[in-house]
Amino acid sequence: MTDNALTIENVRKDRGKATVLDDVSLTVNPGERVALLGHNGAGKSTLIKTILGLTPLTSGRVSIDGARPGSARARRLTAYLPEAVSFHPALTGREQLTLFARLDGQGADIPGLLDRVGLGDAMDRRIGAYSKGMRQRLGLAQVLLGQPKVALLDEPTSGLDPISRQDLYAIIDELAAQGSAVLIASHALTEVEARTDRIAILRKGVKVADDTLEALSTQAGLPTKLRIRATGTHADQIAETMGGTRINGASVEVLCAPDQKMARLRDVAAMGDAVADIEMTPPRLEDLYRYYAKEGIQ
Numbered sequence: 001m002t003d004n005a006l007t008i009e010n011v012r013k014d015r016g017k018a019t020v021l022d023d024v025s026l027t028v029n030p031g032e033r034v035a036l037l038g039h040n041g042a043g044k045s046t047l048i049k050t051i052l053g054l055t056p057l058t059s060g061r062v063s064i065d066g067a068r069p070g071s072a073r074a075r076r077l078t079a080y081l082p083e084a085v086s087f088h089p090a091l092t093g094r095e096q097l098t099l100f101a102r103l104d105g106q107g108a109d110i111p112g113l114l115d116r117v118g119l120g121d122a123m124d125r126r127i128g129a130y131s132k133g134m135r136q137r138l139g140l141a142q143v144l145l146g147q148p149k150v151a152l153l154d155e156p157t158s159g160l161d162p163i164s165r166q167d168l169y170a171i172i173d174e175l176a177a178q179g180s181a182v183l184i185a186s187h188a189l190t191e192v193e194a195r196t197d198r199i200a201i202l203r204k205g206v207k208v209a210d211d212t213l214e215a216l217s218t219q220a221g222l223p224t225k226l227r228i229r230a231t232g233t234h235a236d237q238i239a240e241t242m243g244g245t246r247i248n249g250a251s252v253e254v255l256c257a258p259d260q261k262m263a264r265l266r267d268v269a270a271m272g273d274a275v276a277d278i279e280m281t282p283p284r285l286e287d288l289y290r291y292y293a294k295e296g297i298q
């Protein structure tokens with residue numbers, strides 16, 4: 001069997017009597033960005049710990065480009081950015097990264113890398129005087145340093161301002177473009193919706209979804225929202241024809257199932273000049289997450 005950059009097969013993890021990961025399989029290919037979602041306690045961190053080799057599996061298998069978690073090769077190929085990244089406060093950013101590069105036995109362009117993550121001006125200041133966002137950027141520089149096959153990012157943007165979040169995702173995109181397999185555990189649904197290729201959802205240790213947003217949307221069959229704006233006084237006529245809800249003086253909102261969407265659009269077109277505009281909103285990740293993470297869905 002060919003291994004992907006990251007292969008997780010039928011992993012089970014018991015803690016005492018509780019099963020915290022139950023038959024979880026997941027692969028991440030080189031260059032792919034996969035979001036790992038789930039409620040608090042769903043098992044995301046435990047899964048990351050098993051990939052890092054920090055916690056033993058009860059059964060199943062994890063492979064990092066063919067290497068066993070925790071082995072010297074797997075450690076070399078894997079980079080991890082924890083949610084609350086911590087460094088030695090007395091060192092400067094440049095010193096800390098130089099130290100990591102030496103430990104890794106690599107000669108890297110440290111100032112270039114720090115510049116890349118937006119720490120060019122701060123590289124000679126002590127980390128103790130960095131903000132949370134700056135420490136997170138330094139953590140990402142450390143991830144980039146190793147040119148990892150597999151990058152594991154745990155809530156990488158928590159506590160960051162919107163611009164820093166965008167910067168961080170731009171760097172994550174670069175990491176993937178260079179061929180890293182990126183797994184991002186997150187609760188920030190709007191962000192991962194726009195910035196990942198695939199979504200995996202854990203519920204109580206069981207993987208309940210694993211696909212692209214489009215495919216999950218189709219599988220879930222959640223409705224698309226049509227908002228139809230009327231010209232003049234035609235809102236009543238539109239509401240009557242479409243069977244929708246008046247949401248203000250001039251607009252009507254209609255929910256339509258995926259297989260009714262085209263028929264409903266034809267209905268709108270048939271109303272001609274009575275319609276001034278139409279907006280279509282497909283289900284968002286937030287809707288899909290609510291659907292897949294709730295009880296009873298397998």
Ligand SMILES: Nc1ncnc2c1ncn2[C@@H]1O[C@H](COP(=O)(O)OP(=O)(O)OP(=O)(O)O)[C@@H](O)[C@H]1O
Pocket residue numbers: 015020038039040041042043044045046047
């Ligand atoms: N060291 C531990 N000892 C015992 N149980 C643990 C330990 N760490 C985690 N658990 C349990 O394992 C389950 C999964 O926890 P985990 O931390 O993996 O969830 P998570 O999805 O990362 O949650 P969060 O979003 O809150 O970080 C929970 O029921 C948790 O109580």
